[in-house]
Amino acid sequence: MKSAKIAALVSLALAGIAASSSSFADTLVKVDGSSTVYPITEAVAEEFQKAKKNAIKVTVGISGTGGGFKKFCRGETDISNASRPILKKEIDDCKAAGIEYLELPVAYDALTVVINPKNDWIKALTVAELKAMWEPGAQGKVTSWKQVNAAWPDRPLKLFGPGADSGTFDYFTEAVNGKSKSSRGDFTASEDDNVLVQGVARDVGGLGFFGFAYYEENRDKLKSVPIIAAEGKPAVSPSIKTVIDGTYQPLARPIFIYVNAKSADKPEVKEFVEFYMKNAEALTKEVKYVPLPSKAYTYNVDHFNKRLKGTKFGGENKVGTTIEELMKLEAK
Structure with a gap:
């Protein structure tokens, strides 16, 4: 196939x-x-x-x-x-x-964080910045990119992610927020990864996450984001190579x-x-x-x-x- x-x-x-x-x-x-x-x-x-x-x-x-x-x-x-x-x-x-x-x-799989191709302010994201976007306490409060990082524009932050029955949602929330299913609820959720692809592709302020294959399938519509696992660590992009060598963390699974x-x-x-x-x-x-x-x-x-x-x-x-x-x- x-x-x-x-x-x-x-x-x-x-x-x-x-x-x-x-x-x-x-x-x-x-x-x-x-x-x-x-x-x-x-x-x-x-x-x-x-x-x-x-x-x-x-x-x-x-x-x-x-x-x-x-x-x-x-x-x-x-x-x-x-x-x-x-x-x-x-x-x-x-x-x-x-x-x-x-x-x-x-x-x-390399669980992949994606942004809109017109997003020109994100070169990489730390796990701490992802947590600031996705943690339960961000619900209704963190609504713009500038609130996550003062160097970023005051543009609406639109989040897209899998639904609560998704193992990807479970893994991401545990890796980023420290507890499975612990997440803000005010984001566009779908079990269909293609809905998430289209959401981010249509919104300059969009950010989403899903499996690497769906990013590869839609890389003409999206940009993947290199991840910085911890302070002092390099930014690492999702790829077959970085999963095999163990450097893409903590989102390889x-x-x-x-x-x-x-x-x-x-x-x-x-x-x-x-x-x-x-x-x-x-x-x-x-x-x-x-x-x-x-x-x-x-x-x-x-x-x-x-x-x-x-x-x-x-x-x-x-x-x-x-x-x-x-x-x-x-x-x-």
Whole structure:
């Protein structure tokens, strides 16, 4: 799947339009969850269905990481896309419903802060400046760029971000504000990243954040902002290179699929997961995410075949986990 297809595919998923054809068998793999992970899983699903000559149908929906886990913990889906690890409440909800799961990291993402191309006063942003914009106490009070930094113009600050069911929202608020879901509420929110793209693209005073693939898809309409993680640190732009070398912090993060343990015993789900891990490295690159090392996907297949259940993240985001640290975690 080419990157240019992402926007159209996401719009179809959000509209709840699932491709149907008499050539599809009744065999079905149901996936839902993160809009960030969607491009990878949808690319895998397309290639898998071609390889199976449509004998197995894979539906991939978008209800956000949190919304996806709600469905997953009710036993409504086989696989949940997640742009953060499963959280404590979701672990408890799944346990209460008797849902066990396998956690498989599939790629890394550079959560990207974007501004309008006509914005000529921002060269980089510190985490402290992002916090001044997004923290709960800023609601109704911090409404212009000048209020964040006196050197910036007195122009309205218009913020765009994912909704509360988004794992991207959870990760960003924890990385920037110090607590997941802790945020001002007076911003334009949408689970559709393309709505956020259009919002920032139309407003010179706009600022938003979402996954790197959506920035890459729309870099002719937006500018990405280099991030200064802490005082004395250099400004680092989001890129595949800076995610791999661990310098893009604190907004680089692993992304996952979670597989229902009972579903893992279904032949169609087993085939899909094994196909996913075999092809994830190439397809992740194709849709502009950062693949894990090859050994990670081999480990995932072994992890899946041994039915190693649960999470290695303890119900927390673990902000700032690098690829190297993730691999050490997975090797335990």
